[in-house]
Amino acid sequence: MIQKPKGTKDILPECSYKWAYVEEKAKEILENYGFKEIRVPVFEQTELFERGVGDTTDVVQKEMYTFLDKGERSITLRPEGTAGVVRAYIENGMASLPSPIKMWYMMPMYRYENVQKGRYREFRQIGAEMIGTASYKADVELIAMADQIIKKFNIPGVTLNINSIGCPTCRKKYQEALKEFIGKNIEQYCDTCKTRFEKNPMRILDCKEKKCKELNQGAPIILDYLCEECSAHFENVKKSLEKLDIDYVIDSGIVRGLDYYTKTVFEFVSETEGYTVLAGGRYDGLVEELGGQKTEAIGFAMGEDRLIDIFEKYTTEEISCRVPDLYIASIGEVAEEEASTLALELRKNGLYVETDICARSMKASLKYADKMNAKFLMVIGEDEVNGGKANIKNMTTGEEIQTELEIERIIKNVK
8 A cells, every 4th residue: 555655644624624724714814914825836946945045054954855857957845935935026026016015825845854743744834924124013013913823723831932133244243252152162063063163153053962952051142242223123022022912031042943034033832732833033134145135024934733733632612524504315316306406506505515426225315414414404205396395304403394495495494
């Protein structure tokens, strides 16, 4: 038997309605903030992610699904959403539109990484990008929107952690201090950290190796090196969150795993589950890095797989898949034809209707209607067809109502 690849999963019909519910509720919040959906290709030129995500990140160095296509071009399956969205923004001339441009997406991503709880090689993200504003108010609005999504799904024990990683100017001074600190013990770090030491020492702070984490204890923190502009920006973000009664914790260890981030970065972490549910930050240099004009931007992404896992575990909401509004059981050839005709017209009018398409006996049909949890049942034979009337039974109360075999009358009685 052929099985699904490691790190992927099937979302079966008995579960997919929960995904649809979560996606619809998230979409409502995103669109209430003025975000509009964007869809970008599942694969891009590899250079997009090397330049956009950063060639010193784990994503580019270890996790991308990269291959040569038949034209010998290097292609990569999308490992994250922001780079593709920014590429689309530049390529389609969206800079000429009124700013800021607000876009959201729900897309599968692909990373070759260790499979564990809540982490897959094919995973789905709900993301939001706001391009064309440098104001701290954009940071606050995006974090507030993310906070609303988290609260919508009643996820307990979630902490908002925030940090600022400054701009290229103040980061330069910080990286010098960081290199001085790390350089004393560089030979004890893992090979990956050694390769990052010269080019991007901040990536070393993001290393997951236990030995490297221990060596990083007591390292300089970026907040002590922020320039005046970055410091003021971060102070305004904090004050605004406090005015909105959004609790936060300053975590100077957040550097995020992608190179394009600047200034504000944030993570919503589930303390009960032990992993990050949603994360993001400002990326003021990415548009320019990918060939556009200097344009400030900010965004976030949340792992939908993790969100669903937590939502199923803690939700108190009653969510169920749609059940038939009406099941039409028929006796005889004439009634079967009438049942098919009625079902077609009722479906056109928005009702969920089932009929027998498996040549079941009447007893089996009634049993099937019960298993499907049909709300109403109608049994028709030749007499009902000729007389133009039949009984509709409420499957919950057992009450029967006589109705004419006319679409309008059936809809009225069922509704």
